[in-house]
Amino acid sequence: MLGALLKQVVNGLEEMPEEIAQAYEEHKNVIDGQGPQLTDIVKMLQTTTSRKPTFICIDALDECAARYRVKLLRSLNEVLQRSPGTRVFVTGRPHIQAEVEKRLSGRVTTICITPKRLDIISYIHARLDEDTMPDAMDSGLKAEILEKIPQDISEMYVEATTPEKVPQVMC
Numbered sequence: 001m002l003g004a005l006l007k008q009v010v011n012g013l014e015e016m017p018e019e020i021a022q023a024y025e026e027h028k029n030v031i032d033g034q035g036p037q038l039t040d041i042v043k044m045l046q047t048t049t050s051r052k053p054t055f056i057c058i059d060a061l062d063e064c065a066a067r068y069r070v071k072l073l074r075s076l077n078e079v080l081q082r083s084p085g086t087r088v089f090v091t092g093r094p095h096i097q098a099e100v101e102k103r104l105s106g107r108v109t110t111i112c113i114t115p116k117r118l119d120i121i122s123y124i125h126a127r128l129d130e131d132t133m134p135d136a137m138d139s140g141l142k143a144e145i146l147e148k149i150p151q152d153i154s155e156m157y158v159e160a161t162t163p164e165k166v167p168q169v170m171c
Helices: 002-011 018-028 038-049 066-082 094-103 117-129 139-152
Strands: 054-058 086-092 108-113 156-161
Touching: 002 038, 018 038, 038 054, 038 066, 054 066, 066 086, 066 094, 086 094, 094 108, 117 139
Parallel strands: 054 086
Antiparallel strands: 086 156, 108 156
16 A cells, blocks of 8 residues: 555656665566565655655545554654655544554544435435336335444544644544
8 A cells, every 4th residue: 555655656746756766676676576665665655755745645544454554554654754744634434543543643633524314315315216126126125225224324534644733623
């Protein structure tokens, strides 16, 4: 993920930094084309993001496996420490909120987003109306879908890094 992020950041630059071009050349000649290690990618991200304001957006962080999420957040924190003009925007479900706050050294603002039940029901109705095989579903199943899904929808939250510590908006 960080490698893909680095690629996106570099593509946004007018000129590729020399150290990144050099690292690319070094890894191109390695047997099996093994890419740079995580520490190298983090250093390259620090280099590129420190040159101009950068916004990193990561959606649905809660869907990232926990062991990778820890490495990702730790790496992003390293980038933020050396790149004061960089901001990170993360979305995810509440169960990872404390982890994000901890790993990004408390430099976050939290905004909770809770979907409205009627909006969810309207969306489900619209999707069911688009069903290409409407006869495959009886009225009982449709009623169950319209009852169960709105009950199970959980709130989401958004975290954004800030230039200085800002009081949190709690869920």
